[in-house]
Amino acid sequence: MLTLESVKGWYGSTQALFGVNLRVPPGKTVALVGTNGAGKTTTLRAILGAVRTEGSVRVDDVDISAKPTHRRVNDHHISVVHEGRGLLSQLSVLENLTVGANRAQRARIDEVLDLFPALQGRTHQKVSLLSGGQQQMVALGRALLRDPKYLLLDEPGLGLAPVVIDEIYRYIAELCSRGMGVLLVEQSVARAASVADELVLLRVGTVDRVIDTADSAQVDQLVADAFGVH
Ligand code: ATP
Secondary structure (H helix, E strand, O other), rough: OOEEEEEEEEEEOEEEEEEEOOOOOOOOOOEEOOOOOOOOHHHHHHHHHHEEEEEEEOOOOOOOOOOOOOHHHOOOOEEEEEEOOOOOOHHHHHHHOOOOOOOOHHHHHEEEHHOOOHOOOOOEEHHHOOOOOHHHHHHHHHHOOOOOOOOEOOOOOOOOOOOHHHHHHHHHHHHHOOOOEEEOOOOOOHHHHHHHOOEEEEEEOEEEEEEOOHHHHHHHHHHHHHHOOO
């Protein structure tokens, strides 16, 4: 279980999180939803140790709050795909997958490529020449090379055509069914509801509501809320 308890977060002296509580079980997908500036991205950053925080972040009962980002990623198997993917567009697919990876992680390259047939045969192509969907697969692949138990995804559908978003979310569902815990930032509540087990509505840096997506009346209510209509 990935657990956040009373997590506060700051950018300099500006507070962005005011005590977030959150649980991501293995094999489940939890989606963070909420308006711009609600703190979704900052919550992911807090888990990674990329903003100043107070409160506790635990992975399988180990408190990682004081650990640097690289320890959280490499020792506690938390991987992230940033919004905009964070790829080095002039480098090849292979270079993007392996940059910064250690030997054990690099050894997993074939396993990761097996997941994405669209990337096979393109490993030496420059990332800038790939489609948006293929680029998102590279970003996902890079995260998967780190053998995550918990995968953090910041708006994986951003800028992609709906049919490509569906494909990316099918990959995510497959990873989840293998036991990975997924924490997802998604602008569209309707889409989030179609892929996640649970929706966490953030409002001004705190959790406003947690909704089980099996509860369709609550989901409908949330989708109908002004901010949920896109
Ligand atoms: P969006 O969909 O716009 O990314 P979000 O829910 O992810 O929204 P955050 O990006 O987490 O929201 O922002 C939460 C708050 O922190 C906002 O008030 C935002 O202005 C502030 N903030 C975000 N990034 C920074 C930064 N680098 N420096 C200072 N303040 C920031």
